[in-house]
Amino acid sequence: xxxxxxxxxxxxxxxxxxxxxxxxxxxxxxxxxxxxxxxxxxxxxxxxxxxxxxxxxxxxxxxxxxxxxxxxxxxxxxxxxxxxxxxxxxxxxxxxxxxxxxxxxxxxxxxxxxxxxxxxxxxxxxxxxxxxxxxxxxxxxxxxxxxxxxxxxxxxxxxxxxxxxxxxxxxxxxxxxxxxxxxxxxxxxxxxxxxxxxxxxxxxxxxxxxxxxxxx
Amino acid sequence: xxxxxxxxxxxxxxxxxxxxxxxxxxxxxxxxxxxxxxxxxxxxxxxxxxxxxxxxxxxxxxxxxxxxxxxxxxxxxxxxxxxxxxxxxxxxxxxxxxxxxxxxxxxxxxxxxxxxxxxxxxxxxxxxxxxxxxxxxxxxxxxxxxxxxxxxxxxxxxxxxxxxxxxxxxxxxxxxxxxxxxxxxxxxxxxxxxxxxxxxxxxxxxxxxxxxxxxx
Amino acid sequence: xxxxxxxxxxxxxxxxxxxxxxxxxxxxxxxxxxxxxxxxxxxxxxxxxxxxxxxxxxxxxxxxxxxxxxxxxxxxxxxxxxxxxxxxxxxxxxxxxxxxxxxxxxxxxxxxxxxxxxxxxxxxxxxxxxxxxxxxxxxxxxxxxxxxxxxxxxxxxxxxxxxxxxxxxxxxxxxxxxxxxxxxxxxxxxxxxxxxxxxxxxxxxxxxxxxxxxxx
Amino acid sequence: xxxxxxxxxxxxxxxxxxxxxxxxxxxxxxxxxxxxxxxxxxxxxxxxxxxxxxxxxxxxxxxxxxxxxxxxxxxxxxxxxxxxxxxxxxxxxxxxxxxxxxxxxxxxxxxxxxxxxxxxxxxxxxxxxxxxxxxxxxxxxxxxxxxxxxxxxxxxxxxxxxxxxxxxxxxxxxxxxxxxxxxxxxxxxxxxxxxxxxxxxxxxxxxxxxxxxxxx
Numbered sequence: 001x002x003x004x005x006x007x008x009x010x011x012x013x014x015x016x017x018x019x020x021x022x023x024x025x026x027x028x029x030x031x032x033x034x035x036x037x038x039x040x041x042x043x044x045x046x047x048x049x050x051x052x053x054x055x056x057x058x059x060x061x062x063x064x065x066x067x068x069x070x071x072x073x074x075x076x077x078x079x080x081x082x083x084x085x086x087x088x089x090x091x092x093x094x095x096x097x098x099x100x101x102x103x104x105x106x107x108x109x110x111x112x113x114x115x116x117x118x119x120x121x122x123x124x125x126x127x128x129x130x131x132x133x134x135x136x137x138x139x140x141x142x143x144x145x146x147x148x149x150x151x152x153x154x155x156x157x158x159x160x161x162x163x164x165x166x167x168x169x170x171x172x173x174x175x176x177x178x179x180x181x182x183x184x185x186x187x188x189x190x191x192x193x194x195x196x197x198x199x200x201x202x203x204x205x206x207x208x209x210x211x212x213x214x215x216x
Numbered sequence: 217x218x219x220x221x222x223x224x225x226x227x228x229x230x231x232x233x234x235x236x237x238x239x240x241x242x243x244x245x246x247x248x249x250x251x252x253x254x255x256x257x258x259x260x261x262x263x264x265x266x267x268x269x270x271x272x273x274x275x276x277x278x279x280x281x282x283x284x285x286x287x288x289x290x291x292x293x294x295x296x297x298x299x300x301x302x303x304x305x306x307x308x309x310x311x312x313x314x315x316x317x318x319x320x321x322x323x324x325x326x327x328x329x330x331x332x333x334x335x336x337x338x339x340x341x342x343x344x345x346x347x348x349x350x351x352x353x354x355x356x357x358x359x360x361x362x363x364x365x366x367x368x369x370x371x372x373x374x375x376x377x378x379x380x381x382x383x384x385x386x387x388x389x390x391x392x393x394x395x396x397x398x399x400x401x402x403x404x405x406x407x408x409x410x411x412x413x414x415x416x417x418x419x420x421x422x423x424x425x426x427x428x429x430x431x432x
Numbered sequence: 433x434x435x436x437x438x439x440x441x442x443x444x445x446x447x448x449x450x451x452x453x454x455x456x457x458x459x460x461x462x463x464x465x466x467x468x469x470x471x472x473x474x475x476x477x478x479x480x481x482x483x484x485x486x487x488x489x490x491x492x493x494x495x496x497x498x499x500x501x502x503x504x505x506x507x508x509x510x511x512x513x514x515x516x517x518x519x520x521x522x523x524x525x526x527x528x529x530x531x532x533x534x535x536x537x538x539x540x541x542x543x544x545x546x547x548x549x550x551x552x553x554x555x556x557x558x559x560x561x562x563x564x565x566x567x568x569x570x571x572x573x574x575x576x577x578x579x580x581x582x583x584x585x586x587x588x589x590x591x592x593x594x595x596x597x598x599x600x601x602x603x604x605x606x607x608x609x610x611x612x613x614x615x616x617x618x619x620x621x622x623x624x625x626x627x628x629x630x631x632x633x634x635x636x637x638x639x640x641x642x643x644x645x646x647x648x
Numbered sequence: 649x650x651x652x653x654x655x656x657x658x659x660x661x662x663x664x665x666x667x668x669x670x671x672x673x674x675x676x677x678x679x680x681x682x683x684x685x686x687x688x689x690x691x692x693x694x695x696x697x698x699x700x701x702x703x704x705x706x707x708x709x710x711x712x713x714x715x716x717x718x719x720x721x722x723x724x725x726x727x728x729x730x731x732x733x734x735x736x737x738x739x740x741x742x743x744x745x746x747x748x749x750x751x752x753x754x755x756x757x758x759x760x761x762x763x764x765x766x767x768x769x770x771x772x773x774x775x776x777x778x779x780x781x782x783x784x785x786x787x788x789x790x791x792x793x794x795x796x797x798x799x800x801x802x803x804x805x806x807x808x809x810x811x812x813x814x815x816x817x818x819x820x821x822x823x824x825x826x827x828x829x830x831x832x833x834x835x836x837x838x839x840x841x842x843x844x845x846x847x848x849x850x851x852x853x854x855x856x857x858x859x860x861x862x863x864x
Contacts, residue, residue: 016670016728022232023674026239030247030321031678038328047338047400050329069321073314077307080232095850098721105678105717112686113698122695184695202311238448242455246463246537254544263554263616266545285537289530293523296448418527454664458671462679462753470760479770479832482761501753505746509739512664634743 012089017097021079024101028108029072032065035112061115064127067198068111071131074201075104078138085156086145093151096141103134114191124187128180128194132173139170172201228305233313237295240317244324245288248281251328277331280343283414284327287347290417291320294354301372302361309367312357319350330407340403344396344410348389355386388417444521449529453511456533460540461504464497467544493547496559499630500543503563506633507536510570517588518577525583528573535566546623556619560612560626564605571602604633660737665745669727672749676756677720680713683760709763712775715846716759719779722849723752726786733804734793741799744789751782762839772835776828776842780821787818820849 039053079100086093110130113123145152179193255269295316302309326346329339361368395409471485511532518525542562545555577584611625687701727748734741758778761771793800827841 012728013732016666018232019235019667019670020674020724022235023239023671024678026236027243027675027678028681029317030240030243031682033244033321033324034247034250034682036325038325038332041333041336044333045335045337047336050333050336050338066318069318070314076236077310080228084229094725098718101677102714102717105681108681109684109686116686117689117692117698119693120689120695120698122698234448235451238451239455242452243459245533246456246459249460249537249540250463250466252541254541254548257549257552260549261551263552266549266552266554282534285534286530292452293526296444300445450664451667454667455671458668459675461749462672462675465676465753465756466679466682468757470757470764473765473768476765477767477769479768482765482768482770498750501750502746508668509742512660516661 012091012094014083014086014089017089017094018083021083021097021101022076024105025072025076025079028104029069031108032068032111035108035115036061036065060118063195064111064114064118067195068107070198070202071194072104072107074198075100075134075138082138082141082145085152087151087153090148090151092144093141096137096144099137100134100141103130103137106130107134118191119187121183121187124183124190125180128176128183128190131194132176132180135173135176139173172197228307228310230299230302230305233305233310234299237299237313237317238292240321241288241292241295244320245285247324248284248327251324251331252277252281276334279411280327280330280334283411284323286414286418287410288320288323290414291316291350291354298354298357298361301368303367303369306364306367308360309357312353312360315353315356316350319346319353322346323350334407335403337399337403340399340406341396344392344399344406347410348392348396351389351392355389388413444523444526446515446518446521449521449526450515453515453529453533454508456537457504457508457511460536461501463540464500464543467540467547468493468497492550495627496543496546496550499626500539502630502634503626504536504539506630507532507566507570514570514573514577517584519583519585522580522583524576525573528569528576531569532566532573535562535569538562539566550623551619553615553619556615556622557612560608560615560622563626564608564612567604567608571605604629660739660742662731662734662737665737665742666731669731669745669749670724672753673720673724673727676752677717679756680716680759683756683763684709684713708766711843712759712762712766715843716755718846718850719842720752720755722846723748723782723786730786730789730793733800735799735801738796738799741789741792744785744792747785748782748789751778751785754778755782766839767835769831769835772831772838773828776824776831776838779842780824780828783821783824787821820845 036058039050039057041049041053043049089097107130110123110127113120114127117123175193175197179190179197181190182193183190252274255266255273257265257269259265305313323346326339326343329336330343333339391409391413395406395413397406398409399406468490471482471489473481473485475481521529539562542555542559545552546559549555607625607629611622611629613622614625615622684706687698687705689697689701691697737745755778758771758775761768762775765771823841823845827838827845829838830841831838
């Protein structure tokens with residue numbers, strides 16, 4: 001008993017781990033805007049020059065900002081759904097969660113790379129690789145949960161859904177790695193794929209909901 | 217039942233969505249100060265030169281900082297009031313909320329634009345357009361709530377107040393778009409209007425309170 | 433009743449206002465470190481050159497960083513104690529709280545000014561003026577609470593302590609304004625006073641505790 | 649009783665202190681990524697040049713970023729375990745906690761120093777010294793808790809574990825100071841030691857858990 005209290009290796013306060021994670025998600029999602037720099041204008045008062053500058057200099061960065069913003073929100077949704085199934089968090093789950101947060105915290109760097117070098121295949125590929133890593137870390141949490149059912153809430157049932165869910169989750173990293181690879185054919189292909197993957201995941205949630213009307 | 221747990225598309229933890237949103241609001245409102253740069257002085261020890269530099273270089277940025285700070289707090293108040301009426305958050309509400317957060321997270325960029333180019337009509341207009349978008353996203357949440365009354369708390373009553381509220385809420389974006397448009401007549405007109413809209417909303421809350429003394 | 437719910441002007445969720453405020457305090461206190469820039473070295477591998485650079489370039493900024501960090505924590509303690517006495521937060525208290533947060537969010541700017549121009553009297557004075565404003569906003573909350581006792585918890589008793597507390601609170605802004613004024617005699621006098629005020633408030637809490645042993 | 653409420657020097661809301669601390673931990677851990685700058689490329693479209701730039705310019709910074717990220721998470725774990733044992737937080741514990749947060753908030757600076765001057769012994773040593781200080785502040789909280797058992801939860805038992813825990817905790821700062829000292833022999837020795845200490849602490853938690861299977 002005293003061991004249980006002094007060495008609390010097994011049990012974490014789920015509330016504090018969630019607060020710590022939510023804080024990191026919220027900060028990363030907002031830090032991204034710092035990459036959007038005000039363009040330099042020859043004629044500070046010219047609306048036309050600003051419009052042109054926004055169109056050529058800021059627009060590509062703005063697009064990668066929107067995609068990163070929405071993608072981090074998608075990861076947050078997955079993170080949230082995963083943690084809703086967990087009864088408690090032990091030290092292994094904690095460090096797997098840190099891996100998710102590590103990759104999420106890294107997202108501003110490839111986002112900046114893509115924004116600065118939108119035609120560089122490696123820059124564009126790095127974005128997809130980091131997303132795939134974040135997704136893989138989420139899969140690791142899920143798999144660990146399936147092997148340690150005592151950590152899951154009693155209401156979680158996995159006969160039948162186990163395979164389906166693993167597939168659906170593996171789907172994300174595989175999609176991102178494919179998109180990353182296609183950057184070496186043409187960067188704009190994978191750029192388009194990143195945007196489509198984001199839109200796909202946003203709508204897949206809504207569509208799946210329609211198939212489970214009891215969840216309304 | 218198992219579906220309900222494994223595929224939690226329908227129900228989000230309101231606490232975590234609020235924590236995530238509050239984190240984003242708090243970060244954006246504080247990141248704005250990073251735009252206020254220390255001016256360069258020829259004579260580092262001269263109080264007069266610093267006073268002149270603060271007056272000419274920093275003051276316009278400081279004004280747009282104060283207005284943005286207060287406006288984000290106003291959006292926070294509206295967000296808070298809206299979420300107080302909600303019983304739960306489903307996936308559609310979640311993504312509408314992400315839209316609010318997306319536009320709020322974008323505010324530092326037009327704020328920096330206005331601070332750097334206070335006489336550029338497009339820069340000044342962009343500020344109002346982003347504010348109108350954030351307001352429109354809040355209206356979308358409100359409308360969705362009115363159509364899905366099962367998501368609202370039982371105590372929320374909308375006969376009579378529905379129209380009034382929609383009007384009041386639509387009022388914000390329309391005001392901001394008008395102010396944005398007037399930037400092309402003269403930037404300072406819309407700058408003044410942004411300040412007045414902020415003051416108006418701050419006081420409208422206090423005044424409306426006086427009309428509903430039971431809410432004290 | 434429906435008014436009470438639809439127009440929630442009177443009552444805020446204390447938890448969310450505190451979470452919003454805590455987020456802002458936590459961000460401001462950590463953003464300050466961004467002002468500490470890595471010095472440029474002629475010989476990147478020279479420990480001696482780095483030591484000299486840290487001593488001359490970084491040390492003054494480090495000192496103003498420590499003082500600002502501790503001062504924001506003192507303001508947080510006062511904010512926390514004030515909110516512990518409040519039963520609920522109405523719209524007026526909310527905007528007074530926004531004023532506190534506005535001045536706290538502004539602190540990085542005078543901190544950077546003092547760090548860059550430690551010998552400029554206006555720079556050094558501006559630091560104390562912002563601190564006095566933050567303190568004044570806290571006093572405003574306290575005074576509003578005393579006039580609207582229905583917002584205070586029943587256990588709060590103010591006969592006798594009212595004057596004492598107001599004096600103690602007014603003490604802070606007056607001290608800071610005096611220190612700010614002395615910057616025009618010599619900046620280092622007020623710099624020293626800022627440090628002493630911080631130490632004084634840190635220890636005053638501990639000493640006062642000793643006088644009220646039942647609070648252990 | 650009125651004293652107890654008006655002068656709440658003795659008791660803090662543990663929830664708000666934890667929220668404030670978690671916010672600071674989350675922000676510091678994410679601010680670190682801002683040090684990772686996009687490298688300048690002669691040929692923006694060249695994947696090879698980007699690969700080379702990432703390898704030479706970004707990799708050392710990336711390594712120090714990963715180590716700092718994981719180390720802050722280790723400190724968070726220790727902080728969390730410590731606070732789980734506490735029943736309440738008095739003013740002394742609060743200021744000791746502020747010392748932990750002060751050193752944690754400082755970590756971005758030595759991390760940037762190490763990233764910019766990986767071969768400068770003082771830069772590399774400074775990193776270990778700050779980590780040792782953060783660890784020492786945690787030890788101070790622990791020691792204060794042992795002397796004021798009324799602040800600990802009743803379930804905490806320290807006969808036998810007291811010495812062991814103090815040793816284990818002191819171990820951290822001593823390891824970091826040794827690693828810091830070895831920077832003057834060769835910076836890469838202590839760089840390697842920092843990495844090993846991080847790995848050691850990550851796995852020590854998991855291993856210790858295996859010895860206390862009841863904590864699962």
